[in-house]
Amino acid sequence: xxxxxxxxxxxxxxxxxxxxxxxxxxxxxxxxxxxxxxxxxxxxxxxxxxxxxxxxxxxxxxxxxxxxxxxxxxxxxxxxxxxxxxxxxxxxxxxxxxxxxxxxxxxxxxxxxxxxxxxxxxxxxxxxxxxxxxxxxxxxxxxxxxxxxxxxxxxxxxxxxxxxxxxxxxxxxxxxxxxxxxxxxxxxxxxxxxx
Numbered sequence: 582x583x584x585x586x587x588x589x590x591x592x593x594x595x596x597x598x599x600x601x602x603x604x605x606x607x608x609x610x611x612x613x614x615x616x617x618x619x620x621x622x623x624x625x626x627x628x629x630x631x632x633x634x635x636x637x638x639x640x641x642x643x644x645x646x647x648x649x650x651x652x653x654x655x656x657x658x659x660x661x662x663x664x665x666x667x668x669x670x671x672x673x674x675x676x677x678x679x680x681x682x683x684x685x686x687x688x689x690x691x692x693x694x695x696x697x698x699x700x701x702x703x704x705x706x707x708x709x710x711x712x713x714x715x716x717x718x719x720x721x722x723x724x725x726x727x728x729x730x731x732x733x734x735x736x737x738x739x740x741x742x743x744x745x746x747x748x749x750x751x752x753x754x755x756x757x758x759x760x761x762x763x764x765x766x767x768x769x770x771x772x773x774x775x776x
């Protein structure tokens with residue numbers, strides 16, 4: 582995609598994310614999205630065809646799987662505690678940046694079941710990457726070799742739950758804030774999984 586098309590597409594994607602997160606998928610028209618982006622509805626249809634394609638493209642463009650894959654390739658030190666801290670901080674930074682997308686996915690999953698399936702691809706990719714990291718750490722003798730996929734899943738779910746609590750303004754557990762949780766969970770995992 583050339584630069585101008587990318588900018589136009591991103592304007593439409595960001596307008597869709599803002600409006601759908603505020604009003605819901607059925608509460609927003611393609612005309613409203615295009616107008617908010619400063620474009621015509623015809624431009625929206627030329628780029629994306631349908632509102633559903635637009636929403637799916639927003640998730641593909643702005644979701645975290647590719648960023649996390651790059652992090653695993655370029656930023657890890659092969660020291661369990663340091664790496665888990667890097668992974669956690671990046672995950673929460675990306676999830677908070679994309680919090681409107683997460684809200685949409687949580688609200689619209691019943692209305693758009695196919696969309697839910699596509700959304701689930703990102704956590705599955707992260708699960709695979711984290712599992713592979715744990716396997717390699719075990720092969721290097723830097724981590725116990727027990728059940729790397731379950732360890733990865735447990736770690737992910739702990740941090741997804743913390744994100745959801747934070748997404749809800751921390752009202753469920755107001756005395757537990759994100760940064761101390763990140764530090765404590767990383768220490769616990771590193772202590773439990775280090776040989």
